[in-house]
């Protein structure tokens with residue numbers, strides 16, 4: 001029996017800041033951000049979107065009535081949670097109109113957690129092939145204005161429907177994991193932005209990739225040439241390129257050229273959005289599948305998931321015959337229609353998030369076109385609106 005990703009959709013903001021504009025405002029050479037970091041645009045998440053609304057906006061367009069009937073597990077992976085007790089998944093289940101007999105949980109391990117969700121969902125559906133699981137990675141990546149991490153912000157959500165008849169990617173049971181206590185990136189409860197040792201975190205990322213990928217090759221008796229493409233968690237797209245380059249000497253020159261070309265497709269959409277934390281690897285998978293015309297059924301795709309703290313996992317999937325049918329095919333056009341904001345508008349939006357106080361608050365929706373929005377807080381409860389009801 002095949003189990004894997006049946007549908008794969010994405011939601012983010014209708015706003016972005018151009019990385020050349022941001023570089024000039026920060027007295028940096030634009031090429032540092034465009035080439036050195038590898039980002040062209042950065043999603044600017046308005047206060048009317050949070051981890052819950054992004055998740056619901058990602059999942060709603062792909063779900064049919066039959067999907068909703070079959071979903072009995074909803075996992076929302078996030079490090080941008082809106083409550084220390086209540087799972088974001090409960091809010092998302094309500095917004096999506098899921099049935100009541102559904103297990104709803106929120107999972108956290110930095111950018112890695114969505115992968116834990118996919119793997120738990122794979123096991124769940126393997127045991128219950130008549131059921132489906134919905135896994136959503138949703139985050140707003142925030143480091144703070146004028147910090148070295150600033151050009152590696154972004155945000156959005158990737159929703160994945162896991163089923164026993166996967167249209168997109170049949171997942172193997174071949175994971176190699178690594179988990180150790182590392183202080184490379186963390187966010188204490190009293191901070192709204194992440195603390196990070198940037199260079200150290202980038203080195204740990206490479207170390208983890210080398211460890212799990214080479215262990216995978218040895219355990220599965222495979223070589224780099226067995227893969228059509230490798231996809232990576234992309235906190236900034238140069239990071240994935242560095243990881244790929246670290247193993248290219250294992251391949252012939254022709255294979256190296258092919259892997260680098262597939263990587264360009266796999267980072268195409270991430271360059272336009274920035275870091276998504278939990279969803280980043282899966283946006284890269286979506287980017288590869290939407291923009292690489294050379295893929296074919298049964299191609300082996302490698303996935304490297306990394307979450308600071310730190311946890312890494314390498315696993316694989318085989319592309320399915322009609323994979324395009326399960327994808328968010330309108331995504332490139334949606335990204336192209338976003339509105340460019342100035343650096344000062346981005347800074348104002350960055351500082352306009354719902355205040356972490358008990359007071360009642362109302363959020364101006366501005367030109368946010370999304371179906372699900374956060375309208376404010378009343379009596380210490382977040383107020384969500386479904387504009388189609």
Ligand code: HMG
Pocket residue numbers: 029030031032033035036037079109110111112148149150151152184185196197198199201202205233235236238239275277306307308309
């Ligand atoms: P920085 O110190 O500002 O940048 O911080 P830099 O000086 O290292 O320059 C960056 C690159 O631009 C360098 O290339 C420069 O040479 C190049 P590299 O040596 O790395 O190949 N450069 C130029 N290139 C072309 N033209 C120019 C030019 N000038 C310089 N004119 C850093 C960069 C990434 C450290 C910072 O942005 C940061 O701290 N980001 C946040 C941390 C991060 O993303 N870490 C990644 C690994 S950890 C991870 O992936 C987990 C995470 O997603 C969180 C989670 O799990 O939840 C972050």
